[in-house]
Amino acid sequence: xxxxxxxxxxxxxxxxxxxxxxxxxxxxxxxxAVLAAAxxxxxxxxxxxxxxxxxxTTTTGLALLLAAILGVTVASGEFRHxxxxxxxxxxxxxxxxxxxxxxAAAAAGAVYGFAAGVAATVVGLIAVAIKGDSVALxxxxxxxxxxxxxxxxxxxxAAGVGVGSLVRGELGAVIGTIAWVVVIELIIGGLFRSIQPxxxxxxxxxxxxxxxxxxxxxxxxxxxxxxxPFAAATGLLLAVAAVVAFAAALATVPRDIT
Numbered sequence: 001x002x003x004x005x006x007x008x009x010x011x012x013x014x015x016x017x018x019x020x021x022x023x024x025x026x027x028x029x030x031x032x033a034v035l036a037a038a039x040x041x042x043x044x045x046x047x048x049x050x051x052x053x054x055x056x057t058t059t060t061g062l063a064l065l066l067a068a069i070l071g072v073t074v075a076s077g078e079f080r081h082x083x084x085x086x087x088x089x090x091x092x093x094x095x096x097x098x099x100x101x102x103x104a105a106a107a108a109g110a111v112y113g114f115a116a117g118v119a120a121t122v123v124g125l126i127a128v129a130i131k132g133d134s135v136a137l138x139x140x141x142x143x144x145x146x147x148x149x150x151x152x153x154x155x156x157x158a159a160g161v162g163v164g165s166l167v168r169g170e171l172g173a174v175i176g177t178i179a180w181v182v183v184i185e186l187i188i189g190g191l192f193r194s195i196q197p198x199x200x201x202x203x204x205x206x207x208x209x210x211x212x213x214x215x216x217x218x219x220x221x222x223x224x225x226x227x228x229p230f231a232a233a234t235g236l237l238l239a240v241a242a243v244v245a246f247a248a249a250l251a252t253v254p255r256d257i258t
Contacts, residue, residue: 004096004097004100005103007100008100008101008103008105009104009107011104012104012108017073018070018108021066021112022112022115025062025066025067026063026115026119027119028116029062030122030123032059032061032062033057033059034127035059036055036056037056037124040131044056046133048131048136049136053124053128053136053137054145054209056120057117057120057121057137057142058120058208059120059210060117060120060153060208060210061210061214062116063116063117064113064116064149064156064204064205065201066112067109068157068163068181070108070112071105071106071157072161072164073164074101074104075164076164076167076173095249098162098248099245101161102161102245105158105161106154106158109154109155109156109157110153110154110157111150113149113150113153113154113208114153117145117146117148117150118146121146148207148230151207152204152205152207152237155241156204156237158241159200159237159241159244160177162243162245162247163177165245180201181201185199185200185201185202190213193225196213197225197226197228198236200237200240203228203236204233204237206227206233207230207233211227212225
């Protein structure tokens with residue numbers, strides 16, 4: 001397992017898309033944090049409150065989505081660029097390859113989530129300093145949000161590998177992932193609030209401290225269900241990643257490479 005994992009990590013380090021998505025994740029998180037800070041006291045609670053500052057420092061939802069997309073491309077990109085044959089000739093045990101891809105994508109996803117969390121937190125602290133307010137969140141809470149973003153992004157990236165292996169077509173897998181987040185989770189989850197905490201992307205965002213309904217855009221959300229506890233959300237995401245990987249291992253990974 002060590003050698004396939006090292007190979008997958010090397011592929012990620014040598015791929016420009018990895019760095020492009022990382023830069024996008026950090027930049028968008030910082031931009032959303034700036035927009036949230038600009039709305040403090042109107043659509044967002046004042047920065048002097050824990051709720052207001054927390055809204056600014058947890059604008060990492062897009063970074064988590066990009067981590068999932070990275071995971072999708074880690075698997076489906078092999079078929080798009082026709083490198084899967086060489087990979088499977090080097091490592092005939094395809095399930096080991098799938099596991100190595102999931103672990104490598106999870107490691108990269110964790111970097112995405114943590115870097116985005118740092119960017120959003122820095123913007124929030126700068127905004128507080130400019131306004132002359134006191135920091136309403138403890139260092140432990142801020143670190144927990146950054147760590148939660150790293151964990152959520154890692155688990156979504158691992159699940160993305162399963163999706164990319166199951167679908168194989170890179171464009172379709174990426175579009176399907178975005179559609180799931182935007183249509184299923186944001187729209188349907190917003191209409192049927194009772195199921196919202198149990199949706200995987202939403203569960204990942206709550207790990208990062210994001211309020212339900214604020215994963216991609218900063219909006220005022222009416223009171224609704226409580227998010228899943230940290231351990232329950234983590235377990236849900238692990239289960240989703242395992243189920244998707246198992247389905248891929250049964251349905252598509254053993255198929256001929258064409």
